Amino acid sequence: MSDDTFLRDRTAIVGVGRTGYSRDSGVSTLTLALRAIRAALDDAGLALTDVDGVACHRVGDSVQATLVAQSLGIADLRYHLDLFGGGSQSNWVVGSAALAVATGAAECVVCWRAVNARSEFRMGGTGRGAPDTLEFQYQAPYWFATPPQQFAMYGRAYLERFGVTAEDLGRVAIAQRAFAVDNERAVMRTPLSMDEYLGSRPVVDPLRLFDCCLETDAAVAVVVTSAARARDLARTPVLIAGATCGGGTTLFSNGHGDLTRSGAAGMAPRLYAQAGLTPADVDVAELYDAFTPLVLLQLEDYGFAPRGEAAAFVADGATARGGALPVNTHGGHLSEGYVHGLNHVAEAVDQLRGDAGVRQTPGARVALTTGQPGYVAGTTSALLLQTAA
Amino acid sequence: MTAPRPAPFVERDSAIWWDAVARHELHCARCDDCGAWRWPVRALCARCGSLAWSSTPVSGRGTVASWVVNRHDFGGAVPSPSTVVLVRLAEQDDLLMPGAWSGPADGAGLAVDLPVAVGFLDVPAVDDTPGFTLCTWRSA
Secondary structure (H helix, E strand, O other), rough: OOOOOHHHOOOEEEEEEEEEEOOOOOOOHHHHHHEEEEEEEHHHHOOHOOOEEEEEOOEEEEEEOOHHHHHHHHOOOOOOEEOOOOEHHHHHHHHHHHHHHHOOOOOOEEEEEEEOOOOOOOOOOOOOOOHHHOHHOOOHHHHOOOHHHHHHHHHHHHHHHHHHOHHHHHHHHHHHHHHHHHOOOOOOOOOHHHHHHHHHOOEEEOOEEEHOOEEEEEEEEEEEEHHHOOOOOOOOOEEEEEEEEEOOOOEEOOOOOOOOOHHHHHHHHHHHHHHHHHHOOEEEEEOOOOOOHHHHHHHHHHOOOOOOOOHHHHHOOOOOOOOOEOOOOOOOOOOEEEEEOOOHHHHHHHHHHOOOHOOOOOOOOOEEEEOOOOOOOOEEEEEEEEEOO | OOOOOOOOOOOOHHHHHOOOOOOOOOHHHHOOOOOOOOOOOOOOOOOOOOOOOEEOOOOOEEEEEEEEEEEOOOOOOOOEEEEEEEEEEOOOOOOOEEEEEEEOOOOOOOOOOOOOEEEEEOOOOOEOOEEEEEEEEOOO
16 A cells, blocks of 8 residues: 655645736736746745746646746756646646655646636637547537536536535525625625525526636646745745545546545545544635535535535535635635636635635634546545644 | 537547447447446456457446536537436446437436436538437437
8 A cells, every 4th residue: 555644744835826817818828827927936935946847737728837837947847747637637736746846856846727718718618629538529419518517417416316406506606705705806706695696597407607617817826845945935834734636437437326426535535644634624625616516515525514414514604704614715716716726725825824814714724625526527636735733 | 590419529449339329229348358338438448457348239228317408508509408318327337328318308307217218319411520320318
């Protein structure tokens, strides 16, 4: 049995950077990436010359990692990763950077996601050719190819199994919007009522407009270096206590017969063990929320609510401000903007540093951030972050 | 005007499956050594590791695992309403296959575990796009 506990607290996120979130950035994804990386290095108090590794994920919708490295002027690129995939990979970009730093392969790795997801490349092929994944041939001819359709298929199975209602999904969207109202970066800052949620346009049953994330033009970057070096930098180090990828089987590979559980269910115990933490230790969770059902599913798959009881957990206010486990404290992909998981990592860093202003979870020491939980893509990834005791 | 169905992008692994569907036969790959079913076609049996397999007819029976109803036309690319089912084939619990629904366009009457049977839909050639055949499912 492999032992990945060596990674625990060996590395840290020492800087975060973001561009603005908009419907049309007016610039290239390369420019977005460079702006976010520059901001993250400034936040960390590091220089371009400190960077020796780069890591990103994309689906043919953004600039390649090595071109970013060239643009940063890195003459001897010790580590690079250009991971194919969407949000399921997002946390593994950071996790892989942590592995590279922990093993000594690199010393300082910048991780980012840069997309013109509104003005240029919308996920799932609307506005461009279908993605070049083999499985699309079995879906697209049935008018079944875009992410809301795919996630509705899984979401339906979960809703039917546990009697989850439209109001239950609405409470997820409403709780996250309430956080976004107090987030100056958020795209959606008007409070959302249940009537407005229920009255929003149906997209693909059982999903309405406000069950869906906001395709956004934006970039977010974070800087990963060793915990030892982090202690010498200006900002409070946010230690990477655990970083895992997992899952693998999906609708299009045999072995995944239960549509009401994701790949995260199998991975989560390994993540907690690596970090030496339990669900009860987590103070704040930034859960991948391309669509509302994913939040309910992950509350169960990461061990916060018993099977079938996530909707009740949300209805009790546990995920709202002041609740036992505030979730998506920036508004998430539903209300802040959709930067494919990297904005969740950045928000977790803000929360653990105490930088989240009126959205701050008091005394937050441990945060969970997650990638898309393995629906559709099969694989998933997550991080457990913490500040030093 | 109804949106055209996108033609499948047939590749070297999948051609044998699409060819069977074009003959109005539903096949899956079956391991010659351990008998496990798999779909879509893959060269290797993930259960026993064998590379030996045969394209083998299935019963064409199954149950509804889930379904979606398109309510948005995605820029004219999708008819609204239209329903897509995900069928769990009778042969094996993890054989899940999307398909067209031959019942009401709004999916009325669908339920998880509803027994269904396969049929075939021949999509005619349009301009430069050759015709192709799809699976469609009905209550059984």
